[in-house]
Amino acid sequence: MSIRQNQVPLKFEPSRIDSKWQSKWAEDNLYKVNNDSDKPKWYEMTMYPYPSGDLHIGHWYAFSPSDCHARFRRMQGYNVLHPIGFDAFGLPAENAAINRGIHPKTWTMQNIETMREQLQSLGAIYDWNREVICCDPEYYEWNQWIFLKFYEQGLAYKQKAPVVWCPSCQTVLANEQVVNGCCERCDTVITRRDLEQWFLKITDYAEELLDFEGLIEWPEKILTMQRNWIGKSEGVEIQFGLLNSENALISEQTITTFTTRIDTIFGVTFMAIAPEHPLVESLTTKENSIDVKKYIEQSKKISEIERMSTDKVKTGQKVGSFALNKFTNEKIPIYIADYVLPNYGTGAVMGVPAHDERDFVFANKYSLDVKRVVSETGNEDQNMSEAYVGNGIMINSKTYDGISNFEAKELLAKDIEKKKWGKKTTSFRIRDWLVSRQRYWGTPIPMVECSKCGIQPVAISDLPILLPDDAEFKPSGESPLKTSIDFVNTVCPKCFGPAQRETDTMDTFFDSSWYMYRYLNPKYKEAPFDNKLVKSWMPVDQYTGGAEHAVMHLLYARFFTKALRDMGLVDFGEPFLRLFNQGIILGQDHEKMSKSRGNVINPDDVVTGMGADAVRVFLMFIGPWDQGGPWSNVGINGIARWLNRVWTITTEKYELGSETMINQQTTDELAKTLHKTIKKVYEDLDKFKFNTAIAQLMEFSNYLNKTLNTKAVDPLVWNSCVRSFLLMFAPIAPHLAEELWEINGYKYSIHSESFPIWNEELISENVITMIVQVNGKVRDKIETAIGMEESAVKSLALMSSKIQAHIDGKTINKVIYVPDRLINIVI
């Protein structure tokens, strides 16, 4: 794919120009960002890449438009910080190490080397002095520092939690390593294991994370996804009594369920609890114990697989005991069922088949009663073919009959609280963030376990806790750090006796939750970030990146900033004020790019042949940035042609011949076109509408081309048009713009210039094309002066022979007049 057929030859040497300016900019520190500036600040960030070792076209699609936007802000007069770094910890490094025997550190650092070079070929305004590499101890030391702060605040805690386990590889798997319930590497069916693991209490912030007030401009789609992810629902917790099969109360104990539909309490016909529920054992009667055990075993194994592949198979197992509905005094059977999740609500569900789809399916399968208690407009039929989940009037609910179910919800909740049977409560879907990874290539969690003092935090003065080089990271069934004796054996920070280090490492989302602070001064030694710089630069004004990070990364980052704020470390609550999500670049076949499809485009090949600017411009031109779109080897030729034309227009000698006449009208028209162009390009770049901005510039260059042929304007006017054009071109095609700026004899650098400003007066028209419609259909167009009266336009329109032909003596019922736009004659 390195040689494309029918490639349009360029009039300039792109590789020469690219490297010429890239090295000049670097030498001059042109893009070094000054922290002290009179200009207003603009912090524009793009999500940093994982150093996979190869910069693919998707990276170009993410980075070149964001660079263009940052450059535009720069030319608008902002002091712009547009940093880049590497998300350098993570699984692929460890996999490469396991497969190829290279140390993860070596592999990662080599990849960063090559990717840094590839990134430089973009010609972006990155300030490389601020590069962040999070596998560097200089960075992860502060991960540990922040972790200790979280621990101090009670936001970090250790608890048993299940992990996905591959019995064959003897290793913990990440969710994405599980394919159809099997290990992606060896295809073995996975199981689960309970391990003591570290969590961050993001749930403390669940309510506040739902508040998006502090954000200026985020896509509604992302907010919805975050809302759903947090999953707030308000309901009632209510206790049920417990009976054995002889109707005797088992104990004073009760079982609590959470429901959002307390209005259906009279329709409860069974209770379903999670197989993991703590009361399962005590509720299981002798005659059911074998079956219950079997069901629990089975759900442990199958649940994950079933969940992924099948839809809504509801199974359960009777435990033998009964629950007592305190409102009806009815005795209802208790089941364990894997559709009830142990970690949501109370892990127990009151089954109301008539008004819940899942309960309905379950009741059908086990022949349980269906009892309708909410009536949809008078329908009291008890033979239901499906659950009725809507609202209505209460029936079969004793004293609550006849009122709306909304009202009943309120009354019942109050009643329950009065009787002390339960309480109103709010439930969240979001769970605490599990940050422990049983992996080598990550930040060591700075904790120590002492047999005398228990879990102890490492002293801040002992940071960083370095990742040892000698750990065996090949899978063994334990955290790899356990194999480094020197690492594990340490001294208790409290009693100075022998102790062991925590051997889990941190989730890489920990790194990316605060890297925006570190960019400000990645070398800062006193703290994770320099407060003075945080005050002047944060929060990030514009963040761009893929929508795949809608919930995890973006939610974690918001949580971090709120937690840091509550510790008094920052004084704002949102890290990213504006967010824009780019789409996905597709292959030429309109399919997602993948090696197996063979439709991958290697940007290096194209850049070598056509230059960075051609690639940048094409990627921005194919369509709206947030929609993504297909690459095209043929389509990029159009860009090459355009760049050639730009080259010609801006380098050709413009001189008036002896017989050339300067035409005032042509000059005025050119000025108007220029100013219209400036307005359109300015407004489009502002809103990330690169495709239409470029289209407008193309139109303008076509117009300039015509002017070049007629030479009917003064050379001074011509030169100022070329100058303005180049300035608009600069953020889009920075190398070529700089070269042409130099050829035209302007002072280096174009990238230190301001974006042109348009003059609204020059844009206003005095003659417009009036559309004349008959019955809403365009029949003629007439030139009229601006601001013409309706009556005048009407008589002009009626004079048109084309219009006459359509009216043809019929009576005019009505005339719609839109000033300076159209007139519609209705007959």
Place this chain on the structure above:
RNA sequence: GCCGAGGUGGCGGAAUGGUAGACGCGGCGGACUUAAAAUCCGUUGCCCUUUAAAGGCGUGUGGGUUCGAGUCCCUCCCUCGGUACCA
């Protein structure tokens, strides 16, 4: 299933409720050339028409609102993305 985005020429895509198809690709015709490529000029939604003029039809489907709908409302179909037993 639910949530979100979208469906416009041969293709990528433009269009504050007011000229549908900007800009570009591709195609066609011409100029230049021994020739080809490149370049330049012209042309290009479909139908009818020898051509032109003049019509007619056209933004996934079917309805509606409006003087006027790609755009607003309702029904359905399809594509893509996200998410999933949340009680």
